[in-house]
Amino acid sequence: MNFSLLKLEMATCGLAMLVLMLEVFVQRRDRRFLGYVGAAGLLAILAWSYCPSVTAGGFTVGSGFGGMWVNDLMALYFKRLFLVGTALVLVMSVGFARQLEGGVGEFFALLMFACTGMMLTASVNDFLMLFVALETVTMSFYILVAWLRRQQQSLEAGVKYLILGALASAFLVYGITFIYGTTGTTGFAGVAAFLKANAASAPLKIGLLLVLAGLGFKIATVPFQAWVPDVYQGAPTPVTAFLAVGSKAAGFVLLLRVLFDALLPLKPTWVLLIGALAGLSVLYGNLAAMPQRNVKRLLGYSSISHAGFLLLGVAAADSFGVSAVLFYLFAYLFTNLCAFTVISCLAGTLADDERENYAGLAQRSPLLAAAMTVALASLAGVPPMAGFFAKFLIFAAIIGQAKWCLVIIGAIGVVVSLYYYLGVVKAMYWQEPRETAAIPVSWPMKALLWVTMLAVVGIGVFQGALAQRALEAAKELIK
């Protein structure tokens, strides 16, 4: 029993509790500084995760708690991703705080509790632990999505997310009972050993399918995507951003662990399944995004198509494909946060997120328009943005596996996506604005925009270091 394996999670959870306590004890009307406290704390934990005592010497790297928990390079990779993402979302929430009713301190604390849950998912090595970690994330999101409780859209999003999320959790836990009933164990290693020794029986297959359905809800892949557009549109913008980058990455790390640890003996079967889901998600997400006029909804459909691209990397099923997925998630994180920061900066000024309101944004705020353009170009995969290299790696991986059908579907998806992403760019630069008043952007938001923009371009240009780390992490998953 080695509690030092958990110290990053314990620190994050402690930080969230500290913010909660500051919220009730500090007598200050403006509580927005709590967001900065949280972001600074998370960045400190991120820096701590680079300490030699954490990364080397077997101090924190290893497995424990009866095999339920594994801390390897991939876990660390994802934990850093969650820490970076949450810190940036916290800064974004500070800028969004005027739109938030009720306590902002609780909002920040819940974001960090969700982050703790995501970090737990990165180290899961057991189906029970998987359920607990995933529920920690989802429970926090149920509250966050419905935070603007006086707005009908947010409430609607909250109810939809709650009911579909509960349904997905029910699928998941039902599947776990089948797995436990047939194999007699919940550990990934135990399930893999069972599958190696015995043929998979029908109840076990049902259980595994149900678990995959539960995870499919998290990563928003077809056919579990129905909640995405409505929830993305209705939720407070920082929460939408966090759903898109954090919740999706948490779903993917669990999917990778389940597929490559527990279900490795069934690889020939699930490669087909994941490939089919990937193709469907790419096609559905991109085609359904085309008629969208609401930018948040559009990013919701784009999130489905990106889940498809990520699944293409999983369907390649080798260490290169997995490393492409890991790289993609980091590129997607900065890209999406950049786009959603723009949307959240506009939340106080524009009536809603319809594309017509973005007309002539370049004249009203050149910085916002430029940031949105960078983000959309990266989402579409235009060089030299981070999204380009991420898609390049994914395509290289599936071409390496000679899955030509998936390559063609992916290429169609990329071409189609250019249409609707550039439609927004066109509105921002080549349409006349309805109003001409300049849109004020506070300096923390400006800083956040610059950081995410530079990260998107920087990862795209200097992709070597990150790709290297992703490959190291992926090689540890696939021995």
Place this chain on the structure above:
Amino acid sequence: MSPEFSQYIPIGMLIVIAIAFSAGLLVMSTLMGQKGRRPAIKDTAYECGMLPITPAHGRFSVKFYVVAMLFVLFDIEVVFLYPWAVVFKSLLKDPQTGPLIFTSMLTFIGILFVGFIYALKKGAFDWGTRAKQ
């Protein structure tokens, strides 16, 4: 009769006695009791003294909701504490499990305590006075 079934004989007897007792009381009260007036309300279902049929959207204070939620939370705490209290004496003696079982429960109670302080400071326990923000 197999021993598995014979151990349920007392339960079967209990069921029979319960039915007989309540049926007996009803029969006795109809035979021996006083016959008073019998207005319509006496024939309605008895529901703890409340009217059984009222508008569905009754209003009640939101405080009940908070109290119910806090009750569930701290009830769960006891659910965890009970099995812990049963085994902790024997596990504490073992140096391998001793610190673990102690720190685990301490962590759990600690996290819950933070929540308790939060609820307290937000005025969730102030029933009479206006809740502080």
